[in-house]
Amino acid sequence: MLLGYPNNPTGTVLERDDMTQIAEVAQRHDLLVISDEIYDRLVYGTSHTCFAALPGMRERTILVNGFSKAYAMTGWRIGYAAAPAHIIEAMMKVHQYVMMCAPIMAQMAAIEALKNGEDAVQSMVADYDHRRRFIVKGLNDIGLICFEPKGAFYAFPSIKSTGLSSEDFCEKLLLEEKIAVVPGSAFGECGEGYIRCCYAVALPDIEEALERMKRFVERYK
Ligand SMILES: Cc1ncc(COP(=O)(O)O)c(C=O)c1O
Secondary structure (H helix, E strand, O other), rough: OOOOOOOOOOOOOOOOOHHHHHHHHHHHHOOEEEEEOOOOEEEEEOOOHHHHOOOOOHHHHEEEEOOOOOOOOOOOOEEEEEEEHHHHHHHHHHHHHHOOOOOHHHHHHHHHHHHHHHHHHHHHHHHHHHHHHHHHHOOOOOOOOOOOOEEEOOOOOOOOOOOOEEEEEEHHHHHHHHHOOOHHHOOOOHOOOEEEOOOOOOHHHHHHHHHHHHHHHHHHH
16 A cells, blocks of 8 residues: 655645554555655644554555655655565665665765754744645635645645636646646546645745736636
8 A cells, every 4th residue: 555645746644543544454454555754744733643653554664755855855866765674675676776875965965954954844844834824825715726735835726617627727827827737637537627736936936826827717717
């Protein structure tokens, strides 16, 4: 079973109770769980539960994580996995001949981030939280109904009121208003009728984007 929470593209955070129920399913069917927790530090008004920390889950979980999100190190190509030893040993057989290791400079930067980056993480998360509230309110105000995402840095509003498909919406918005968002359908058929808006950009840019989206939505209503 593959879990990805806090979630890309929806920003959903699974509460501990829901995770516990998933853990029961994993136990009952004797499943291995790959849990991608790359957004674990980016949660707002709630807390992240590490799936492997639930009773009995450590033995059956492959936790994957990295430095891209919490330390804004996208592109530095540094991540990690934690799993029972026999699984890591099997992964190493492939990994060491494909990658050798993560870039040394990125490893040094990651050590520095772990040692001295905490204040920066906290101020970045506070900033994201501000932008998150701003974009969710802005999207709802222009009629793109959006639930409150509690994690990651994405808002996932419905665009059904425009009558456009997700693909059409994104392409037209890009060509007509120079705004890049991702069609929900890129993430599977349940995503049709939604778009993913990333708020990991400066607040003035989000403000400008919302104004252009308002203009766009009014044209297609
Ligand atoms: C759910 C999820 N996992 C993993 C990653 C990986 O990031 P990277 O390849 O930069 O480590 C991303 C980045 O967008 C992501 O959204």
